[in-house]
Amino acid sequence: MVSIISVAKAAGVSNKTVSRVINGEPYVTEETRERVEKAIRDLGYIPNMAARLIRSSRSNTFGIITDYVSTTPYSVDIVRGIQDWANANGKTILMANTGGSSKREAEIWKMFQSHRIDGVLYVTMYRRTVDPEAGDVRIPTVMINCRPQTNELLPSIEPDDYQGAQDLTRYLLDRGHRKIGYIRLNPILLGAQLRLDAFRKTAAEFGLAESDLSIRLGMEGPVGAEKNYVFAAATEMLQQKDRPTAIMSGNDEMTIQVYIATMALGLRIPEDVSIVGFDDFRTVSLALKPELTTAALPYYALGLEGADLLNSVVAGNKARPSRRVMPCKLVERTSVQSV
């Protein structure tokens, strides 16, 4: 492998001068710089990060720890956001997946440390509280889409589930709906309670009584092996004599079943029943006909912001074990009609 020394030799300068050129340091004649750059090009020299790290002990590398990436496909956007940030800022990303095993998580932390990473982005694919095994370690960490269970106060970034559900509920209310159904998300997810609260409170603010609301549990049980009541719940809900004119469902994925249940009952969307989802999981929200009005979860932004926050923590801007929240954006399509 061609090293800094071969370049120095080829350019007829010292290794330090080459180092200066590589790192864009000042105090190099334009002429020398060019000569060195030519040598670099000619020899196809590429700096060795490992050697650099060993001296400067700043790896410019972030680690990402995820849990069940695969089970919630849309949230890969978080990772994409992180990668894009890293790419734009010259950082490298090391990635590992716990698969839910805390033994593995411990190994990962160790592996990260052996690479002397600058910081960790702890990403969960469902919004929930977790307890990173960081434990004894003092690596700067930012949590994305989750928050620490203990009071350790790591900074975290989460989507604003409350605001998203509030917007959606208002949207329905503004269009005259006064009987509204809600299919609840799995209660073990952090977002579930927030979304439900927002739904209830917003409806109340508009003067709806609890009896105007049909609230049903859509799913429950451990992630990846949950019990699914959505279809049955939606069917039952729509068979009430005083059936809702609009249904809001915990997420877009569940909405598929709401659509099918509605249609199986011979009801039309949105003429007979308006429907909104949550997440803007486009594989679903755009595939449904009519296309689904929903609230977009800011996954990409979560990743981008998370990386940026971690960076500032690493840079020493301590002082802020903050919990930041990113807004959800209502995406209006055609599954809702005014009554």
Add this chain to the structure above:
Amino acid sequence: MVSIISVAKAAGVSNKTVSRVINGEPYVTEETRERVEKAIRDLGYIPNMAARLIRSSRSNTFGIITDYVSTTPYSVDIVRGIQDWANANGKTILMANTGGSSKREAEIWKMFQSHRIDGVLYVTMYRRTVDPEAGDVRIPTVMINCRPQTNELLPSIEPDDYQGAQDLTRYLLDRGHRKIGYIRLNPILLGAQLRLDAFRKTAAEFGLAESDLSIRLGMEGPVGAEKNYVFAAATEMLQQKDRPTAIMSGNDEMTIQVYIATMALGLRIPEDVSIVGFDDFRTVSLALKPELTTAALPYYALGLEGADLLNSVVAGNKARPSRRVMPCKLVERTSVQSV
């Protein structure tokens, strides 16, 4: 940071002896070994990979290059497969995403080289042919879910789209269907032609005429901005006087629209129309009611095998710029009925 030397000092041995213990080399007394291990534990010593690499020039790191991870959510399973392999074999994963930009791809290759990675897994999220910018570089590379456009003959691993579609078609044929519809995948995807061919040939083998087949284009155009004809195509197909008794669709995502179109026409699934998908994208295939019979794409296996293949290439087992293919597995659920 605690280094090998502090450990050596604490254990009262030389640094080389510590190194021997860390790397599980022979010729160390059990007693010495224990003393060293204790020192390691006491001091919380963690080996510095960068320092190790600089001497041994084997980074034990693989790079993953992906294109549009986010647009095809299910294929994150490929990455999970790779990660699991890496985890089980003590390798580290560096990950980067081109976002489709070849300028960025070039940067990524450079970045990977600066980390002296042992090999690259080139993963595309849709099966298609690509031309990795590897170019001048001689890093061992394995392509997953795609194949080299040029004849450069990099080893590749792909799903067996043909066999998957064949199985699905036979499944329908075996159950007595003799009028079958097919909604085609976007033709720019490698799998599209293979699946269609398999459908046609298998139907022909069973003695069906071309006129027994209703074949419609479901999508076309650039990935991420395709035009979508699925709903219209399915509706039209089912309104023919001699309508198919079964529909096969390019993938599960498209199947959502097929379901909705079918139901909107007042037809029941599977009593009036049987439906099969492709991919086993579970977010969809399990959410549909009745649950969808489909062919599971071996994404996880692709990742696992790809990493393993790369490893053997790196280890020097040249000789095989092979193109390996992994089978799709038919997943039987309840969307098909015999006629």
Add this chain to the structure above:
DNA sequence: TTGTAAGCGTTATCAG
């Protein structure tokens, strides 16, 4: 503006 020398944490070599 440039060069020299030391040192980072490992592993490799070779002598003991």
Add this chain to the structure above:
DNA sequence: CTGATAACGCTTACAA
């Protein structure tokens, strides 16, 4: 079985 010592490719400190 164990230990000095060199070497890896780079940055840092300091000197020129």
